[in-house]
Amino acid sequence: MRRRSFAALAATAVGAPAVGGVLAGCAPSPRPGSRAAGATLTVATTTDVVNFNPLVGNSRTDYWITDLMYPRLLTIDDAGNKQPWLAVKYGYHDPKTGYYRIRDDVRWSDGKPVTAADVAFTINAIKRDKPAGNTTFGQLTNVARASAASATEVLLHLSKPDQTVLREVGFWMNVVPAHVFGKVSNVATFANTGDWVGCGPYTLVSAAKGQAYTLERTEPYPWAPGGKPSLARVVFRVYPDINTEILALRSGEVDLIANTLPPAQVDVLRHTTGITVRKVPGLGYAHLAYNMKHKPLDKLAVRQALAHAVDYAAIRRVVLQGQAVSTHSSPIAPVLTAYADPSMAEYRHDPAHARRLLRQAGYRPDAHGRFPLSLRMIYSLQDAVTAQWASMVASDAAKAGITITLQGMDRNTYLAKTDAGDYDIYAGNFAIMDDPVTNMALTYLPGGAINYSKVDDPALSKLITDAQVATPDEQRELVAKAAHLVRDNVYDNVVYMQNFYVAHRTEWTGFVAKPSELLTVVDPASLARVRTRS
Amino acid sequence: MTTALRFAGRRVARGLLTLWFAVTATFLLLRLLPGNPALAVANPNMTKHDQALLLHQYGLDQPLIVQYGKYLWQLLHGNLGISFTQQVPVSSVLLARLPWTLLLTGSALLVTIAIGVPLGVLAATRRGTVVDRLVQLGGVVGQSLFVPSVGIFLLFFFGLWLRWLPIGGAYSPDAAGAGWYGNVLAHLVLPCLSLMLLQIGSYVLTLRASLIDALGEDYCELARAKGLPNRAVVWKHALRNALLPTTTLVGLQLGFLVGGAVLTETIFAYPGIGRGIYEAVTQLDYPVLQGAFVLLAATVVVASMLTDLLYGVLDPRVRTR
Numbered sequence: 010m011r012r013r014s015f016a017a018l019a020a021t022a023v024g025a026p027a028v029g030g031v032l033a034g035c036a037p038s039p040r041p042g043s044r045a046a047g048a049t050l051t052v053a054t055t056t057d058v059v060n061f062n063p064l065v066g067n068s069r070t071d072y073w074i075t076d077l078m079y080p081r082l083l084t085i086d087d088a089g090n091k092q093p094w095l096a097v098k099y100g101y102h103d104p105k106t107g108y109y110r111i112r113d114d115v116r117w118s119d120g121k122p123v124t125a126a127d128v129a130f131t132i133n134a135i136k137r138d139k140p141a142g143n144t145t146f147g148q149l150t151n152v153a154r155a156s157a158a159s160a161t162e163v164l165l166h167l168s169k170p171d172q173t174v175l176r177e178v179g180f181w182m183n184v185v186p187a188h189v190f191g192k193v194s195n196v197a198t199f200a201n202t203g204d205w206v207g208c209g210p211y212t213l214v215s216a217a218k219g220q221a222y223t224l225e226r227t228e229p230y231p232w233a234p235g236g237k238p239s240l241a242r243v244v245f246r247v248y249p250d251i252n253t254e255i256l257a258l259r260s261g262e263v264d265l266i267a268n269t270l271p272p273a274q275v276d277v278l279r280h281t282t283g284i285t286v287r288k289v290p291g292l293g294y295a296h297l298a299y300n301m302k303h304k305p306l307d308k309l310a311v312r313q314a315l316a317h318a319v320d321y322a323a324i325r326r327v328v329l330q331g332q333a334v335s336t337h338s339s340p341i342a343p344v345l346t347a348y349a350d351p352s353m354a355e356y357r358h359d360p361a362h363a364r365r366l367l368r369q370a371g372y373r374p375d376a377h378g379r380f381p382l383s384l385r386m387i388y389s390l391q392d393a394v395t396a397q398w399a400s401m402v403a404s405d406a407a408k409a410g411i412t413i414t415l416q417g418m419d420r421n422t423y424l425a426k427t428d429a430g431d432y433d434i435y436a437g438n439f440a441i442m443d444d445p446v447t448n449m450a451l452t453y454l455p456g457g458a459i460n461y462s463k464v465d466d467p468a469l470s471k472l473i474t475d476a477q478v479a480t481p482d483e484q485r486e487l488v489a490k491a492a493h494l495v496r497d498n499v500y501d502n503v504v505y506m507q508n509f510y511v512a513h514r515t516e517w518t519g520f521v522a523k524p525s526e527l528l529t530v531v532d533p534a535s536l537a538r539v540r541t542r543s
Numbered sequence: 544m545t546t547a548l549r550f551a552g553r554r555v556a557r558g559l560l561t562l563w564f565a566v567t568a569t570f571l572l573l574r575l576l577p578g579n580p581a582l583a584v585a586n587p588n589m590t591k592h593d594q595a596l597l598l599h600q601y602g603l604d605q606p607l608i609v610q611y612g613k614y615l616w617q618l619l620h621g622n623l624g625i626s627f628t629q630q631v632p633v634s635s636v637l638l639a640r641l642p643w644t645l646l647l648t649g650s651a652l653l654v655t656i657a658i659g660v661p662l663g664v665l666a667a668t669r670r671g672t673v674v675d676r677l678v679q680l681g682g683v684v685g686q687s688l689f690v691p692s693v694g695i696f697l698l699f700f701f702g703l704w705l706r707w708l709p710i711g712g713a714y715s716p717d718a719a720g721a722g723w724y725g726n727v728l729a730h731l732v733l734p735c736l737s738l739m740l741l742q743i744g745s746y747v748l749t750l751r752a753s754l755i756d757a758l759g760e761d762y763c764e765l766a767r768a769k770g771l772p773n774r775a776v777v778w779k780h781a782l783r784n785a786l787l788p789t790t791t792l793v794g795l796q797l798g799f800l801v802g803g804a805v806l807t808e809t810i811f812a813y814p815g816i817g818r819g820i821y822e823a824v825t826q827l828d829y830p831v832l833q834g835a836f837v838l839l840a841a842t843v844v845v846a847s848m849l850t851d852l853l854y855g856v857l858d859p860r861v862r863t864r
Contacts, residue, residue, distance in 0.1 A: 049717075051716075057818075057822060059628045059629055059822075059826070060628060060629055060630065062630070065630070139593055139596060139597075141581070141597050141600075146593070147590075197600075198600075198630050199630065200629060200630040200631045202631060217716070217814070218636075218639045218640065218814060219639075219640060219643075219814025219815075219818060219819065220712050220713060220714075220716075220812075220814045221712065221716040223716055244716045246711075246712060246716065246812075247712075247812060247814075248710075248711050248812045249809045249812060249818060250691070250694075250809050250810050250812070252691075252695050252810075253694075253695070253698060253710060253711050253810055253811070253812055254711075256695075256698050256699060256702060256703050256710050257710040257711055259703055260702055260703045260706065260710055262709065262710045262711070391825075418577075419577075420583075420825060421576065421577055421578030421582070421583055421825070421827055422577035422578055424578050424582045424583065425577050425578040425579065425582060428582055458590070
């Protein structure tokens with residue numbers, strides 16, 4: 010009887026493991042004939058897949074996986090220039106009609122050809138269903154509709170002239186198969202959880218939520234040498250903790266870490282035998298936006314004083330460990346050589362000058378040297394790097410007599426406060442600023458979706474709106490003028506542009522690093538060529 | 544028999560009431576969270592109008608009472624809703640993860656009890672000796688451990704240095720057939736060990752204290768006076784009463800284990816429900832969060848009911864209260 014009571018207690022604990030039996034249903038069954046011969050590259054990522062629909066995708070891993078299945082019209086080179094991919098040519102028949110001419114030798118994994126109808130369908134579906142999280146949707150504002158003029162030519166009918174739309178849509182939009190996605194009434198609510206049809210280089214064949222996603226080679230793939238992607242399989246494995254992920258790389262459990270490494274880990278891994286660290290140029294920047302709707306940030310002298318208070322070099326050296334570069338206080342990433350102006354100079358770190366500016370603006374310090382200026386700075390606590398440099402900014406400002414109260418908060422509160430304009434200073438990052446004209450429109454036009462400084466300068470607005478309809482050469486000149494205006498008026502204070510680092514096992518080679526955290530070395534152009542050294 | 548039935552009926556009714564309260568509180572608390580789901584998933588390029596359309600699509604533009612009514616109605620029909628971000632039924636999101644959490648936490652609980660109870664008995668029966676002090680010290684240290692530190696240490700030692708066990712996940716992507724079960728077991732060892740190390744202290748210390756009390760009771764003195772060997776006094780007489788607080792602890796920790804293994808699941812890349820909840824919080828995916836909390840509440844309620852019923856078995860006096 011007494012033994013039974015202990016047994017009863019133990020039984021409650023045993024009851025749950027009995028569920029292990031249920032796991033039998035979770036056991037993957039081998040797929041006869043699906044195992045292509047060749048190497049498997051195992052890629053580690055810290056974020057799980059949220060959605061397999063590339064028109065909805067939320068997480069970085071969503072993007073990486075779906076990007077290997079659904080082609081983009083354009084890709085990007087090392088200098089940030091858009092280059093042909095599915096589209097071999099693009100341009101404008103007239104100011105209100107754009108076109109893409111696409112390749113005629115690409116097929117979906119079920120054998121059907123990739124045609125202009127697929128591209129037109131994708132654009133029209135995004136316009137119609139407005140999928141959440143879809144970057145292209147905002148870029149299609151001036152597109153009334155798309156149509157297929159032939160099997161290889163897509164027409165974009167614009168509601169008003171827009172010289173940026175083809176580059177942006179071409180780069181950001183994944184083309185989906187109309188014969189699959191067209192079967193659902195609303196692409197925004199289509200989960201795309203199985204029977205995947207892609208056009209390579211790899212297509213999903215199995216997904217174990219929270220764990221691993223296996224893609225197999227799709228042939229023919231015209232962008233790969235010989236039309237055959239180099240790997241038989243690519244497996245994405247999820248390691249939410251970066252330290253575990255690094256241990257998995259060191260042990261050989263994974264071959265590549267796709268997400269960028271924390272600055273502190275870069276040097277450690279550089280000196281680890283069997284590991285190669287690779288640099289990926291950044292395309293975005295970290296910045297401070299001063300809310301000009303809030304007094305006294307509407308005063309140029311105050312913004313300039315704040316800008317001169319910051320020790321940018323120290324932030325790059327201490328927090329980023331030398332892995333970031335100056336943009337010379339320009340909102341144009343240096344990698345965009347066609348637009349970046351090397352003659353621009355970064356705000357000089359000079360607390361004494363900051364004090365002078367404030368005095369000239371009529372502010373008087375108290376006995377402790379503090380000016381009557383108290384500002385509230387918000388940042389996301391999920392962004393560890395920003396959280397570190399935010400405190401350095403506050404400390405620098407204190408040396409110039411300006412009080413900055415730090416408000417670190419969880420990401421959702423941060424987004425809500427940003428949306429409501431509830432901050433004096435916003436500290437954060439723009440991940441990818443690939444097209445200066447489009448990005449300036451979003452960042453500096455009144456009502457722009459990411460106009461966090463609340464800039465409303467008619468001269469700047471005119472430069473940007475003129476650039477939107479100008480030729481590429483004219484755009485470069487207008488963008489350069491706009492960048493100077495932004496810098497001189499401290500409409501945005503760019504702190505640095507971070508270069509990213511990824512790590513892989515040394516036995517692998519052939520990686521192609523594409524700019525930005527989003528493309529890194531897992532872009533289709535890269536993974537179609539990766540191979541083992543042996 | 545009637546007393547036992549009445550006792551069980553009261554516990555079930557109390558459990559259902561608790562469940563309703565948990566469902567309602569969860570529903571309201573989620574809507575008090577800062578931010579909104581549209582902002583969490585929308586692209587920054589989306590206009591306010593389009594964000595409003597998204598909220599409409601999620602049904603979040605309706606009055607709170609209407610949302611609550613619809614939610615309760617769908618819950619009564621066994622429908623947990625559709626995930627905002629994944630666009631699949633919440634039940635499938637949770638069911639994909641639940642078996643892994645139950646396997647991990649159940650195994651951890653079993654191992655903890657299997658080791659913790661004998662250790663507690665050992666410490667109590669060797670009271671004041673070096674053995675007792677060592678067990679107590681181990682228990683206190685165990686309670687003070689920090690999950691990520693323990694996890695990373697175990698991974699480094701057994702996964703990287705000795706290379707005996709895998710680093711993360713619930714199984715290797717290439718495992719299949721009969722070997723899959725062994726692979727699952729190998730992946731289970733370290734997270735299970737980590738959870739066990741963190742929990743065992745409370746079991747050992749609780750049992751030690753209650754067993755020392757029990758051994759000082761008159762009925763134990765009487766048993767000894769009757770000439771029963773000490774082993775029989777401990778295991779046959781004192782332990783049964785001393786197990787009552789431990790039983791309570793199991794009930795309390797079951798809820799904690801199902802929802803609270805999030806750190807362990809994160810460190811060991813284990814695809815359980817705790818990690819799913821964390822991800823849903825960052826995305827403000829209300830349906831998944833609501834579904835997960837209903838599940839957790841149900842687990843706690845059921846565990847609590849089982850504990851109460853087990854109490855009744857262990858101590859018949861409880862049934863009459």
